[in-house]
Amino acid sequence: MRIAVVHKDNCHSKKCGTECILYCPRVRSGDETIALGEDEKAVISEELCVGCGICVKKCPFGAIDIVNLPEELEQPTHRYGVNGFALYGLPIPVEGKVTGILGPNGIGKSTSIQILSGQMRPNLGIFESTVSWDEIFKQFAGTELFDYLKHISGKEIKVALKPQYITYIPKAFSGTVRDLLSKTDERWALDHLVDELALGSILDRDIKNLSGGELQRVAVAACLARDADFYFLDEITPYLDIYQRMAAANLIREVAEHRPVVIVEHDLAILDMLADTVHVAYGRPAVFGVITGPKGVRVGINDYLEGYLPEENVRFRDYAVVFEKRAHTKEAVREELFTFPQMSKTYDRFRLSVRGGEIKKGEVLGLVGPNGIGKSTFAKLLAGVEEPDGGPLAEKVTISYKPQYVSADSSDTVEFMLRRITRRFDSSYYQHEVIEPLALGPILQSPVDTLSGGELQRVAIAACLSRDADLYIIDEPSAHLDVEQRMNLVRVLKHHAEGKECGVLVIDHDIYLIDMISERIVVFDGEPGVTGEAKGPFSMRDGMNLFLSGLGVTFRRDKSGRPRINKPESFLDRDQRSKGEYYYA
Ligand code: ADP
Ligand code: ADP
Ligand code: SF4
Numbered sequence: 022m023r024i025a026v027v028h029k030d031n032c033h034s035k036k037c038g039t040e041c042i043l044y045c046p047r048v049r050s051g052d053e054t055i056a057l058g059e060d061e062k063a064v065i066s067e068e069l070c071v072g073c074g075i076c077v078k079k080c081p082f083g084a085i086d087i088v089n090l091p092e093e094l095e096q097p098t099h100r101y102g103v104n105g106f107a108l109y110g111l112p113i114p115v116e117g118k119v120t121g122i123l124g125p126n127g128i129g130k131s132t133s134i135q136i137l138s139g140q141m142r143p144n145l146g147i148f149e150s151t152v153s154w155d156e157i158f159k160q161f162a163g164t165e166l167f168d169y170l171k172h173i174s175g176k177e178i179k180v181a182l183k184p185q186y187i188t189y190i191p192k193a194f195s196g197t198v199r200d201l202l203s204k205t206d207e208r209w210a211l212d213h214l215v216d217e218l219a220l221g222s223i224l225d226r227d228i229k230n231l232s233g234g235e236l237q238r239v240a241v242a243a244c245l246a247r248d249a250d251f252y253f254l255d256e257i258t259p260y261l262d263i264y265q266r267m268a269a270a271n272l273i274r275e276v277a278e279h280r281p282v283v284i285v286e287h288d289l290a291i292l293d294m295l296a297d298t299v300h301v302a303y304g305r306p307a308v309f310g311v312i313t314g315p316k317g318v319r320v321g322i323n324d325y326l327e328g329y330l331p332e333e334n335v336r337f338r339d340y341a342v343v344f345e346k347r348a349h350t351k352e353a354v355r356e357e358l359f360t361f362p363q364m365s366k367t368y369d370r371f372r373l374s375v376r377g378g379e380i381k382k383g384e385v386l387g388l389v390g391p392n393g394i395g396k397s398t399f400a401k402l403l404a405g406v407e408e409p410d411g412g413p414l415a416e417k418v419t420i421s422y423k424p425q426y427v428s429a430d431s432s433d434t435v436e437f438m439l440r441r442i443t444r445r446f447d448s449s450y451y452q453h454e455v456i457e458p459l460a461l462g463p464i465l466q467s468p469v470d471t472l473s474g475g476e477l478q479r480v481a482i483a484a485c486l487s488r489d490a491d492l493y494i495i496d497e498p499s500a501h502l503d504v505e506q507r508m509n510l511v512r513v514l515k516h517h518a519e520g521k522e523c524g525v526l527v528i529d530h531d532i533y534l535i536d537m538i539s540e541r542i543v544v545f546d547g548e549p550g551v552t553g554e555a556k557g558p559f560s561m562r563d564g565m566n567l568f569l570s571g572l573g574v575t576f577r578r579d580k581s582g583r584p585r586i587n588k589p590e591s592f593l594d595r596d597q598r599s600k601g602e603y604y605y606a
Contacts, residue, residue, distance in 0.1 A: 022090045023072050025065035026308045027104040031084035032062040039063075041076035041085060065104055083463055086308045091335060094311065096160060097146040099132060107146065108132050110312035112300040113165050114251045114281035119273060121292050121318065122285050123325050124302025125503040126475050129310030130285050131185075134253050137283070138180040139173040181247035185255040185285070185501070186474045187240045191229045198231070198239055199224040207248035214242040217268050233260035233426050233500075234392050241269050251281040258288040259474075259500040260425070262392040263530050263572060270295040287503050288531045289322055290576075294586045301325050303337040323581050325504070342508055344536065344582050355381035358491060358524045359418045364409035366398055373398050375409075375555040378543070380492065380524040385514055386558055387535040388528040389568050390545025395553030396528050397425065399545075400494045403526075421490035425497045425528070427481040429470040435480050436465040443487035454516055455483050458509040474501040482510070486517055492524045493517070499531045507531065511538045532576075536561070536584070536604075544568045562605050569603035576604050 034057055047054035047069055054069040055076060063085065065076070070087065077085050097107040108129040112122050114137060122130050135141040145152050145160060154174040161167045172178075194201055198220065202211055215221055218238040223231065231239065237260050244254060257269045270291055273282055286292040292299070299321035304310040313333055316324065324330050328338030363377035373395035380386060388396050401407040404420040431438065436446075445451045456462060459479040464472060472480060478501050485493060495514070499507055515538065518525040526543075529535055535542065542564035547553040557564055569575065575597040576584040584604060587594035597606050 026086045031082040040079040099143040100146040107309040118297040121296030121299040127306030128302045178250045181249035183244035183254040205243040205246040358382045382522040384540045385525045387539030387542040393549035394545040418491040421488040423485035432468045494526045496528045565604035
């Protein structure tokens with residue numbers, strides 16, 4: 022079985038001389054395997070195509086994908102028209118459970134939700150006529166989806182939705198947080214949600230003036246406040262610290278006691294504590310997606326990290342993601358790059374004190390701590406954007422900084438923007454170490470202000486790494502990146518630090534990412550919004566113990582070596598706490 026997908030936005034037949042048609046061997050021998058449709062875009066006949074891939078290579082805009090599908094995939098659940106994205110399978114919302122979908126962006130998660138909520142009738146890949154519900158039932162006969170689809174056929178199911186990207190909220194709604202939340206308060210649960218998500222102090226703030234972290238918590242509260250048949254939350258963690266992530270996860274579990282909840286989440290430690298089952302989604306983003314049957318959350322995440330699904334006998338990644346069981350220490354002796362002194366910074370209502378320490382050449386240093394504790398202030402002190410109390414730092418290093426919130430205000434293309442920053446754009450180093458692992462190739466010609474949140478994040482990381490500097494400070498790079506992209510990020514930043522003998526500071530709240538990326542960590546503690554203290558850099562073991570003891574959370578290791586959050590007050594939790602081993606137990 023083979024599918025041909027034409028990305029219509031990238032197909033510009035007037036500009037390319039229709040080389041796909043000219044060079045297709047089937048067309049040359051007289052078949053109409055590729056032709057132009059009424060909209061002047063390529064249409065490829067999947068029956069006639071022999072899969073040689075010549076058109077894929079000839080198209081200058083990367084508009085064509087030809088993919089041989091695994092044999093067991095027969096009929097799609099839904100296809101967006103001839104040569105459109107094809108979805109196979111569906112996740113199954115279950116009463117009393119949190120069902121996770123684990124997979125990359127663009128793999129069909131939102132499409133699935135539109136089907137499950139009755140907003141879109143699946144077409145089974147048939148375009149000539151409207152597919153009847155009976156045909157749809159037949160395809161799912163004998164599966165758990167059969168009952169669910171019977172239930173929704175013909176009627177609208179009320180879904181409460183937390184969208185992936187929250188920045189559109191201030192554009193669609195004007196008023197205060199209180200105005201917005203009172204409109205959604207259908208379960209009389211608002212007071213509880215406001216308490217648990219610590220929204221009390223911002224209730225009278227205008228939605229327009231909220232930070233990303235505040236907006237994310239408001240969006241979660243607004244979704245959970247609704248009285249719906251099922252709840253769908255597409256990423257809850259961007260811009261939240263680990264305390265807020267856990268608070269949101271606990272609230273979602275409460276709602277799941279009486280209604281099905283489906284979530285998409287790329288912070289795997291949080292997904293692991295939140296979901297009961299997961300459906301792995303694999304395939305090729307924007308081309309085809311396969312949603313597997315439900316798997317227990319431990320097994321599902323481990324299979325995903327392994328890159329191999331034993332039940333389906335599918336390998337979808339050629340390497341496994343592994344966690345080091347011991348706290349890693351780098352054997353290499355690193356030279357000192359920069360020493361930051363003991364210092365403080367006092368604002369009207371907040372004071373940061375820094376104990377002082379050193380950053381080494383070639384190392385990636387993790388910065389952890391709650392929001393509002395002074396991490397960005399610390400970064401600004403190092404960058405010289407802010408002066409410490411008592412005068413500027415004596416020692417200067419050049420810094421390149423990626424802020425936590427990235428905005429797009431330019432209509433220049435991605436390539437144009439990057440070329441303005443670096444003269445090395447065409448070098449093979451830049452292509453291999455930046456463009457390819459951050460998967461920027463397909464969006465190089467896109468205007469920056471049309472990018473999605475995840476695309477913009479990758480461009481902002483690339484822009485930061487393109488500048489010459491001694492020290493790179495990267496604030497929350499994981500926001501809106503899927504698991505694959507996070508793994509690539511680890512590689513990119515480690516290579517960058519070692520290759521350039523510079524320092525890389527990463528502020529992030531995804532514990533797995535911090536574990537994999539950092540050689541040492543700086544821990545911030547104190548009272549958010551009032552005082553903060555930067556301690557360290559510590560070794561991974563000491564730093565994780567200090568950080569997690571403040572949080573009161575312990576991690577155990579499962580058989581594969583993956584860290585998993587212990588249930589509070591479980592035997593292991595108490596045991597590890599008494600030994601002071603919070604992470605590398
Ligand atoms: P996810 O939620 O996993 O990011 P989506 O379900 O939103 O993925 O989309 C999967 C793919 O389906 C997209 O990459 C896009 O190529 C295609 N797609 C989504 N919506 C439409 C549409 N309305 N028409 C045509 N193609 C679409
Ligand atoms: P984090 O990066 O850990 O989330 P920040 O360093 O951004 O924390 O902020 C720490 C505290 O300092 C916050 O309470 C914030 O309101 C305050 N703060 C940050 N910048 C300023 C400033 N320029 N003037 C006054 N207060 C500030
Ligand atoms: Fe023609 Fe198919 Fe080869 Fe493309 S892959 S050139 S459509 S035969």
